Each structure stands twice: as C-alpha cells, then as structure tokens.
Amino acid sequence: MASRQVGLFFGSFNPVHVGHMILANFMATRTGLDEVWLVVSPQNPLKKRGTLARDHDRLHLVELAIGDTPRLRASRVEFDLPKPSYTIDTLAVLRDKYPEYDFSLIMGSDNLASLHKWKNYELILRDFSIKVYPRPGYPGGEFLDHPNVAQYDAPLMHLSATYIREAVREGYSIHYLVPPAVAAELHKSGMYR
Numbered sequence: 332m333a334s335r336q337v338g339l340f341f342g343s344f345n346p347v348h349v350g351h352m353i354l355a356n357f358m359a360t361r362t363g364l365d366e367v368w369l370v371v372s373p374q375n376p377l378k379k380r381g382t383l384a385r386d387h388d389r390l391h392l393v394e395l396a397i398g399d400t401p402r403l404r405a406s407r408v409e410f411d412l413p414k415p416s417y418t419i420d421t422l423a424v425l426r427d428k429y430p431e432y433d434f435s436l437i438m439g440s441d442n443l444a445s446l447h448k449w450k451n452y453e454l455i456l457r458d459f460s461i462k463v464y465p466r467p468g469y470p471g472g473e474f475l476d477h478p479n480v481a482q483y484d485a486p487l488m489h490l491s492a493t494y495i496r497e498a499v500r501e502g503y504s505i506h507y508l509v510p511p512a513v514a515a516e517l518h519k520s521g522m523y524r
C-alpha cells in the first residue's frame with residue numbers, strides 16, 4: 332500500500348489565523364497530499380517569552396481552528412524535543428515514529444530563499460519534498476528549480492499573527508480574521524489582552 336502523504340506546516344501560531352488555515356487547507360486538498368499537520372513550535376526556554384503564549388494554549392487554538400476539518404491535524408511533536416528544535420531533527424523523529432507516513436515540508440518562498448542557513452539543509456532537500464507557496468517580495472532563490480521542490484499558487488492573505496495580537500490588545504474586532512472558535516476562545520480567556 333502506498334504510504335500516506337503528510338505535509339508539515341511549522342509555525343508558532345501565536346495565534347493561528349485564517350491565513351494559516353487557508354494555506355493548510357489548500358495544501359491538504361490540492362497538492363496530492365492526504366493530510367497536513369500544523370506543527371506548533373515550542374517556546375525556547377533560553378529566550379524571553381515576550382508575547383509568545385504558552386505552548387499548550389497555542390496548540391489548543393490550533394485544535395479549535397481545525398475542529399473536524401478533514402485532512403488537517405495539530406501536532407505537538409516538537410514540545411518534547413530538545414530546544415531549539417531543528418527541522419531536520421523533528422523530521423527524523425517523525426520518520427521514526429510514523430514509518431507508515433511519507434512526510435514533506437510546506438514553506439513560503441521566503442523560507443526557501445534562506446534554506447541554505449538551516450541545519451543539514453542538503454539532507455532536507457535530498458530526502459524530503461518541499462511544497463512552496465509564494466510570499467510577495469521573495470522570489471524563492473536558488474532552490475526553486477530543485478527536483479524535490481514544487482511551487483503552488485496558493486491563495487494568500489495579507490495577515491500575520493502580530494496583526495491579530497495587536498488588534499486584540501487594542502480592543503479591535505478580530506471577527507473573520509481568525510476562525511470563529513478561535514475568536515471565542517481568545518475572548519473568553521483574555522489571551523493577548
């Protein structure tokens with residue numbers, strides 16, 4: 332049987348917003364993948380926490396955003412890895428833990444353009460396929476033509492988690508900017524206020 336194709340979408344998701352979800356759903360349904368996992372990055376204990384919400388709170392928001400959407404899953408795999416977590420190490424752990432899955436990476440053209448700075452990037456490029464979505468202003472660089480790299484014209488939202496946090500802090504509505512269940516939880520919990 333062919334292995335299940337799983338795309339990994341890494342982020343701090345602080346908080347998750349509709350830009351992330353539109354992209355995740357596009358990749359999960361239009362690029363040959365069976366699933367997309369939103370992998371929540373943990374706090375680095377050596378860094379000052381600042382505005383980064385607790386790991387479990389951000390994971391919970393991602394779970395709320397997904398709800399029962401088919402093909403999307405939240406992953407907390409990096410919470411239990413040494414920090415900071417390098418993508419190549421996370422990939423090795425996932426391969427070990429889920430031998431029945433075939434993992435690929437989802438990243439913006441901004442990240443692809445600086446992939447040469449990642450730990451063991453040659454191994455990542457050699458062993459994993461990378462699905463790239465365009466970020467305005469970032470042509471993608473030298474790896475765009477690599478045989479394991481494919482670019483997709485995903486619909487993009489000009490939206491960032493920073494924008495959401497600022498809106499919450501300043502008391503503006505975040506209706507339509509985050510999934511309804513996320514808006515309700517942010518309201519109830521007072522996160523980012």
Ligand code: ATP
Nearest residue numbers: 341342343344345350351354439488490491492493
């Ligand atoms: P912040 O404003 O806190 O930096 P962010 O919204 O950029 O956050 P991250 O959690 O860091 O969110 O993003 C996770 C991944 O999603 C990153 O690879 C980022 O490039 C990508 N991303 C962020 N915003 C969007 C968007 N509007 N559309 C598509 N991808 C996005």
